[in-house]
Amino acid sequence: MNRVAPAQQPLPRTVIFLDPAHGGPDPGAHLPNNLLEKDLTLAFATRLRALLASSGFTMVSTRDADPTVSFTTDQRAEIANHGHSNACLVLHATSSGNGVHVITSSLTPPNELDGPHTTVPWNAAQSASIPQSLSLANEIGLSLQRAKIPVILSRSSLRPLDNLTCPAVAIEISPFTSPDGDRTPVTDATYQQNIAKAIAAALTSWRSRQIPVGAAK
Numbered sequence: 001m002n003r004v005a006p007a008q009q010p011l012p013r014t015v016i017f018l019d020p021a022h023g024g025p026d027p028g029a030h031l032p033n034n035l036l037e038k039d040l041t042l043a044f045a046t047r048l049r050a051l052l053a054s055s056g057f058t059m060v061s062t063r064d065a066d067p068t069v070s071f072t073t074d075q076r077a078e079i080a081n082h083g084h085s086n087a088c089l090v091l092h093a094t095s096s097g098n099g100v101h102v103i104t105s106s107l108t109p110p111n112e113l114d115g116p117h118t119t120v121p122w123n124a125a126q127s128a129s130i131p132q133s134l135s136l137a138n139e140i141g142l143s144l145q146r147a148k149i150p151v152i153l154s155r156s157s158l159r160p161l162d163n164l165t166c167p168a169v170a171i172e173i174s175p176f177t178s179p180d181g182d183r184t185p186v187t188d189a190t191y192q193q194n195i196a197k198a199i200a201a202a203l204t205s206w207r208s209r210q211i212p213v214g215a216a217k
């Protein structure tokens with residue numbers, strides 16, 4: 001890059017889609033302190049949204065409250081895909097495990113030798129984004145490691161992940177067990193904020209590599 005962007009130039013619009021999983025009649029997992037996963041995913045999404053919005057990202061969410069009716073995974077994917085999201089994060093929480101689990105779809109990218117595909121099956125919509133999704137997962141994993149939060153990267157067939165047309169990962173937050181055995185519950189506000197900060201830092205770094213400054217359409 002030899003071009004120098006003029007000062008004050010706005011960053012290209014980067015849309016981040018957040019899907020706090022569960023909600024309404026679907027409570028998700030039962031967590032310590034009588035907390036439900038649907039409420040924790042919403043609280044965590046609210047933290048993440050505030051950090052990302054202050055870093056200049058445009059935010060789209062499936063929900064910013066507890067809905068009266070559950071969203072289907074198809075509805076969640078439609079909101080993400082219609083919003084032309086640049087990155088999609090599906091958020092879960094659990095009371096087992098240690099640290100953060102970052103999941104990428106197990107679909108395989110389309111084989112270029114097969115020629116251009118005219119139609120992509122709904123259940124394989126994510127396949128074309130797999131290389132970018134893996135790079136996003138890797139960036140988030142590195143940032144969590146730097147924050148000394150244990151992280152597991154894995155791949156799985158998961159909805160709505162498989163139906164998303166953007167680089168996408170599912171993030172499941174778990175309690176934290178320190179090397180000397182001290183356990184921080186997943187409901188701990190400081191712990192959640194540290195995870196959110198690490199994810200926001202990862203997205204900021206990811207954005208700088210995805211979209212060269214000045215390349216806005």
Ligand SMILES: [Zn+2]
Pocket residue numbers: 021022028029037091092093
């Ligand atoms: Zn869940």
